[in-house]
Amino acid sequence: MKTEISLTVNGEELHAFVEPRLSLADFLRDSLRLTGTHLGCEMGACGACLVLLTGTPVHACLVLAVQAAGQDVETIEGLSERGAIGDLQKSFYERNALQCGYCTSGMIVSAHALLAENMTPARADIRDALSGNYCRCTGYEAIVDAIETTAVRRKSQVEAAE
Amino acid sequence: MKPPAFDYLRAESIAGALSAFQEKDGDAVYLAGGHSVVPSLNLRLQAPSSLIDISAIDTLSGISRHDGWLRIGAMTRHVDVLKNPEIGKHAPLFQAAAPHVAHPAIRNRGTIGGSLSLADPASEFPAVALALRAEMEVVNPQGLRRVPADDFFIDIFETDMESGEILQAVWIPPVQAGQVHAFDELARRQGDYAMVGVAISGILLAGILSEIRIAFLSVGNKPTRAVAAEAALIGLPVNAAAIAVAQEELEKDLDPPEDPQLPPAARKHMARVLLGRTLTTLGASA
Numbered sequence: 001m002k003t004e005i006s007l008t009v010n011g012e013e014l015h016a017f018v019e020p021r022l023s024l025a026d027f028l029r030d031s032l033r034l035t036g037t038h039l040g041c042e043m044g045a046c047g048a049c050l051v052l053l054t055g056t057p058v059h060a061c062l063v064l065a066v067q068a069a070g071q072d073v074e075t076i077e078g079l080s081e082r083g084a085i086g087d088l089q090k091s092f093y094e095r096n097a098l099q100c101g102y103c104t105s106g107m108i109v110s111a112h113a114l115l116a117e118n119m120t121p122a123r124a125d126i127r128d129a130l131s132g133n134y135c136r137c138t139g140y141e142a143i144v145d146a147i148e149t150t151a152v153r154r155k156s157q158v159e160a161a162e
Numbered sequence: 163m164k165p166p167a168f169d170y171l172r173a174e175s176i177a178g179a180l181s182a183f184q185e186k187d188g189d190a191v192y193l194a195g196g197h198s199v200v201p202s203l204n205l206r207l208q209a210p211s212s213l214i215d216i217s218a219i220d221t222l223s224g225i226s227r228h229d230g231w232l233r234i235g236a237m238t239r240h241v242d243v244l245k246n247p248e249i250g251k252h253a254p255l256f257q258a259a260a261p262h263v264a265h266p267a268i269r270n271r272g273t274i275g276g277s278l279s280l281a282d283p284a285s286e287f288p289a290v291a292l293a294l295r296a297e298m299e300v301v302n303p304q305g306l307r308r309v310p311a312d313d314f315f316i317d318i319f320e321t322d323m324e325s326g327e328i329l330q331a332v333w334i335p336p337v338q339a340g341q342v343h344a345f346d347e348l349a350r351r352q353g354d355y356a357m358v359g360v361a362i363s364g365i366l367l368a369g370i371l372s373e374i375r376i377a378f379l380s381v382g383n384k385p386t387r388a389v390a391a392e393a394a395l396i397g398l399p400v401n402a403a404a405i406a407v408a409q410e411e412l413e414k415d416l417d418p419p420e421d422p423q424l425p426p427a428a429r430k431h432m433a434r435v436l437l438g439r440t441l442t443t444l445g446a447s448a
Contacts, residue, residue: 003170020170020213021203043201050267056241057267062200066170067193067215110266131353132265 005069009034010078018065025049025060027068028075036076036105040134047133048102050109051075057113076105085112087153091146099137106133111147119155123148165203169212176328179216180303183326186212192328193217194237195273197264198280222275222330225249230336233299236275236329240264243274243287253334255294255363258345259286265353278314279329281321281384284355288315289385290345291332292377293361298322299331308333318383340367342447344440347379348432356380357424358432362440366447369399381418381433388415391437400445408441409434 002017009032018027023042028034028051040046042061049060052074079085088108091097098104107130114121114129121129126144135143170193173179183190190212193199202208216222222237225248232252234243243249244260256274263269263277263286277287278298291298291311298309300323314322323329347359356379364374374395376388390411398404418429 001169019167021165021167023200026164042204044197044268047265047267053270056270058271059197059267061204062197062271064170064196064200064213067196067217113266128261128352129266131351132267 003066005066007068007070008072010074010081016065020064020066022065023061024051024053024063024065024068024073027065028060028073034075034077036080038102038105040102045132045134046103047106047110050106050133052079052109052113057109076108079109079112088112088115088147088150091150091153092143095142095146095149097138097142097146103133103135103137107135107143111150114147115151115154119151119158121147121151165200166206166209168203168210170215171212172215173219176216176219176221176301176330179214179219179328180301180326182212182214184303186210186214188325190214194222194276195239195271197268197272198276198282216328222328227252232334233331234274234334235331236273236279238274240269240272240274240277241266244269252337253294255290255343255345255361256287256334258343259290259361262286262345262347262349262353262356262359268353274332275329278332279321279323281315281319283318283382283384284359284380286345286347286356286359286361286379289359289361289377289379292385292387293343293363293375295335295363295375297333297335298329299333300327301330302327306330312387315384320384338365340365340372342366342444344443344447346436346440346443348436358429358436360433360436360440362444364395364444366400366444371395371398371400371404376437378416378433381416381429383419386416388412388437390414395441400441405438405441405445409438412437 006015025039028037037060038048040048044059044062050057051060054072110129110133126147191210193213193215194217223235226233240263243256250257277285296311298314300307309322342364344362347356349356359379361377365372374392376392378386391408394408394411418426
């Protein structure tokens, strides 16, 4: 039996009828065609499916769509369109911090959340923030570099503005 | 990896959740943070006909103090255990353990009540609860009962709770003068399940240890007190000589099961090393 839910996705209010067993990730990908949220392990280990639920990163594979009722969901598409991660994307591109790109959405969601909380993370903080994100291509060094570069650039922009 | 179909209902109160469970004749699972339940459904390790969402019930939320005890609502997420100043002040051992619990995004959803009631022998919070002499507030249709951690954890994924009961909160005794703590674990990667971990709470006054509780995780079917090691430390300063004796005594306390990933002898060796490190930290913290 389907359940009616109302929620906000990337700033847009939505109403939908969903099966209780439908994960938020499948709802985003299959019902809304927001395929930037990737599915890897579907058990909360790989971090490819991270989205923001009321501003904090969560695994969309471990949240049921019905549990997201009444809440704000933001995906990699929403972050990208409102310009929140343009500099992160640029640093990832410049530093070659992705090869196949499967993990990248999740990496960027984690990085975005880290930098929102800590403007000057040490490399150890960055690695800790990414501890739940698997990348099987890069060996992580380039990803940590790209996030570190973004943090430094953001800090110098803030200082220049002051 | 899709779970079998189930019904979903959102309980507004404990009474509503308990009666919904009875109506389903027990063929239901309570859903809080969902970070153990949902993977187990995805992997089809269980297939209940209904999920009863208890996350919106207000008696499960909140962190408050009563007669010096700290009450942590079962729905308190790991991230809040990590950051809440009341927990930092009145139950700092939980805060010391929280960074070791999984990864940041998991900590944003997983709950302390879920972790304690699942009773995974590799998880951190059950060992912390045992070291701190915490008490579990369990609710059933007849009312509330409080279960000391020593009686709560029974076996692998098994607690004193009966089918249908709900863990509503965990209570931490008042902090005492000279109370010290330490937590550490050994894992292959940050956030992985610990190969061995230990939570210690003690009372160290004028350089002498008058009380200590040492609770290991990942050494058996449930969080395990190291009573022989504890006894060896009482009445002594926490110095290298006392620590060495406690490490010897630990041999009597631990009997890890056969595990192809980590033979018992290796696990016991790691436990000895970890005990040495955490006791050194404990001794230096007074």
